[in-house]
Amino acid sequence: MSQEFLYLINKDDLTSQNLFEIIYPNTTTNYYISDDFSKDFYTKLCTFGFISTSINIQDKIYLLPEIQFEYAVLDFCDIHISKKVKKLLNKNEFKFYINNDFLAVLKKIKEYHNDSWLEENYEKLLLNLKDEKSEDFELFCAELYNINNNLIAGEIGYKIKKTYTSLTGFSSKDKAYKDWGKLQMVLLNTHLQNENFEFWNLGHPYMQYKFDLGAKLYSREEFLNKWLKAIL
Template identity: 50%
Template sequence: MISYITKSCLDDELTINYICNNKKSNYYYSDDFSIDFYIKAAYEGFVSISFEQDNLFVILPEMQFDYAVLFFDNLHISKKVEKLLRKNDYEFKVHENYEKIIDKINEYHGDSWIVKEYKQTLLNLKNYKGNIDFELLACSIEDKNTKKIIAGEIGYKVGTVYTSLSGFSSKERRFNNYGKLQLVLLAKYLEESGFSFWNLGHPYMKYKFDLGATLYKREDFLNIFREQRDKKI
């Protein structure tokens, strides 16, 4: 059973405390794709995806049980990525061409959830003006010669915390490990820009721990997240 959630729920401290302390539930659902709902959910520590079934399309804010967190002092760079760094045949970019990166993600992932109203919500975030320090971020690696996008991702900042949403990397053999290169370059960019840590989301993928991430339980994650969500870079 997944409970319905509204913006008023997110604005109610007692409801938020209940959700954070409810260790039996992690997903909630809503039909509110407004940027105000999305940003408030992100501010409270939810990571939102979308879901479609029987012609019903909803947003699924998740208060995860566990999180993979990267503190930049723990960043690990493999020998293969070090070799690519020296090769220097790429260009790393952080930009606002959100739609281009989203389209690449959807092209790569046949079951991508960044579609329909969810995609439009992300694009609408460009126009956000409010009290929460929120910003959508997109990054990519391009082949220096062909300008072809090899890898990239989209995510957002709340205060001094960056949270990943989804990403992609080329399946061409000659671009092996460029997805890992993109992660390392993004980590370096975030550190140099003054971010406190990187929320890599679910801790179920090995590459996150190969990168240097640490496993945090919900309560511990929310403690460090709340310390940083109102700070400025």
């Protein structure tokens, strides 16, 4: 994060006029900050295209909403499956679930990321949201187990209408499961496509694996045009 200043944002700022005339056109600012960890504020941010993490500043935890400059977006038909993942699919020595054990995935993510942005207040927010299910917002987790029921890879994201946005995930560091993170994503892609989702928002475009998977780069303007048509 290279932005020099973090601008405060609250629920009252999320008006159509403010979003379309000030926030969206601002090509120098992507990060904002707030001490509001309410469910209503968070889901509104998600609806308007922000992807929020959290940050600890001087021992106080803040929500860190970002309206990104660029996004990685995957249309399901563009999925690229590597030879190694195809071999894993053919062996079929795994179990894949959706929304089976959110708490187990959350625990693994925290263990996997030493410098996780999943600060305490953000984790509480997710736990408060995990049982709320509606067309407008639903937390979502994907889980990949081996045949011995060990959780090997997974991720947490959210569904809004027929879009899915990834937040964070993990995959085992054991060399025996080297490509299982990619396998989990391929299986999730198939699930989303079968459930008639419109597209997959993979967030930041700075990781090569997203483009190896078939994602395309969208500018903020391009993304918002696609996003707002799908969710409003």
